[in-house]
Amino acid sequence: MFAARTLRTSAAALAALVAAGTIGTAPAMAGKPPPAPTGLTASATAHQDGSYDVTASWNAVASATSYRVSLTKSGATLSSTTVTTTSWAPTVTATPGNASLSVRAVVGKRPGKTATLTVPLADVTAPQGSYSSSWSNDTGVATITEDSLTDNSPVSGVTRTVNWDDGTSVAWPTGTTITHSYSLTEARYVPTVTLEDAAHNQNVVDVPAALAQRGYQTSDAITLDVAKDDLAPWNGGRIRLECSPDGAAVAPSQGKADVALSVKALASLYSGYRSARQLAQWGMLDGDDAAVERATRIFATWHAPHCPDHF
Numbered sequence: 122m123f124a125a126r127t128l129r130t131s132a133a134a135l136a137a138l139v140a141a142g143t144i145g146t147a148p149a150m151a152g153k154p155p156p157a158p159t160g161l162t163a164s165a166t167a168h169q170d171g172s173y174d175v176t177a178s179w180n181a182v183a184s185a186t187s188y189r190v191s192l193t194k195s196g197a198t199l200s201s202t203t204v205t206t207t208s209w210a211p212t213v214t215a216t217p218g219n220a221s222l223s224v225r226a227v228v229g230k231r232p233g234k235t236a237t238l239t240v241p242l243a244d245v246t247a248p249q250g251s252y253s254s255s256w257s258n259d260t261g262v263a264t265i266t267e268d269s270l271t272d273n274s275p276v277s278g279v280t281r282t283v284n285w286d287d288g289t290s291v292a293w294p295t296g297t298t299i300t301h302s303y304s305l306t307e308a309r310y311v312p313t314v315t316l317e318d319a320a321h322n323q324n325v326v327d328v329p330a331a332l333a334q335r336g337y338q339t340s341d342a343i344t345l346d347v348a349k350d351d352l353a354p355w356n357g358g359r360i361r362l363e364c365s366p367d368g369a370a371v372a373p374s375q376g377k378a379d380v381a382l383s384v385k386a387l388a389s390l391y392s393g394y395r396s397a398r399q400l401a402q403w404g405m406l407d408g409d410d411a412a413v414e415r416a417t418r419i420f421a422t423w424h425a426p427h428c429p430d431h432f
Contacts, residue, residue: 155233
């Protein structure tokens, strides 16, 4: 009787020990955590808008039911999720530099060790800048003013080079203005500013010089909304012209346009071949009566262009 009770007590204790996981087959929570995934690889494809398509893959971990993945940069999480496959392809927006990819397997509810990898985020976005110009008819001195300069990397690493379109090209090391003296002969110059960042991305910015270098008989100002030019898209946009007999200045504008017209109509207006009043009558220029009359005065010329040759 005593021996039977002892046997029953030992059996009950053994069952308790097995249930507690101290001996025999352990439940999923016991033992070592799952190992870190091996074979972790990743790459990032950069886009001009500052986004990156990241693709990552790794080897499967035995018994893993899912994987926790995340991509971070400078302490900030760019993307994170849980996947059940051995690959991940997020699209993130970030500044150039190195991001850190981490992957850890999960068995049941138990996370394993983390595998990490550095993912370079390349800089493929060129600097952006806007410029205005002024021109003195008396001295031939032109001035370019930098209105804005931006980049997805520090602008201190952006270099500027000005091509004055007369055979002269110079570095623009400091400041927001630069000047140049043209010869006092009749000619048209369109200077450009080349911006290059530390990753050697370049952007050539046309300075709105044609309107600034034209002569004007009156002192006034007007904002033109020029429709996109299909052959030269950079010719379009909204610009502010301030002019006088001494010179003129042109700059991009976010203000309300006084008149709207196509590049074709602007060419006729610029050369004096047609007046703003005529273009408005033909439906080639939009604006209220006061703005149309102001444009007519500003772009007036002594003589309309003509060709004296006959064939």
